[in-house]
Amino acid sequence: MSQGLTVDWVEVGPRDGLQSWPRTLPTPAKVGLVASLLDCGFRRVEATSMVHPKWVPQLADAEAVLEALQDRIDQLRVLVPNRRGLDRARDAGVRNVAVSLRPGNARGDPGDRTGGPARQHRRRRQRECGIRLSL
Numbered sequence: 001m002s003q004g005l006t007v008d009w010v011e012v013g014p015r016d017g018l019q020s021w022p023r024t025l026p027t028p029a030k031v032g033l034v035a036s037l038l039d040c041g042f043r044r045v046e047a048t049s050m051v052h053p054k055w056v057p058q059l060a061d062a063e064a065v066l067e068a069l070q071d072r073i074d075q076l077r078v079l080v081p082n083r084r085g086l087d088r089a090r091d092a093g094v095r096n097v098a099v100s101l102r103p104g105n106a107r108g109d110p111g112d113r114t115g116g117p118a119r120q121h122r123r124r125r126q127r128e129c130g131i132r133l134s135l
Contacts, residue, residue: 011042014030014045014046015046016046018030019049019058021058023058030047030061043075044076046076046079047078048061048062048065050062050080050086066078073094077094
């Protein structure tokens, strides 16, 4: 094992779990969830995502959640899908962000959006790679 290797364990439930709920959890409940996770010992929590509310309405209150947790902002991480999301996170005082990268070309082509066999193959390979690396 390499000297100096560290693992940053991040609880992503408040962002990943809530974004797929059919209903929107009230902001105070989200704040309470994140605070409880920090209180029970998680050193870092991915509190929300700076995604456009049109795409993920469950996270439309991202700035309000972060404002309520300003005293613990160093323990929070936010998923940013693009440059606008990064700007919003910075404006909200966030210091830790997660960025999701996907294949594309040098001109900024977002890659295969067809959902066809090539994309399915790529996703399967990414999962397999992630499993191998995590073991």
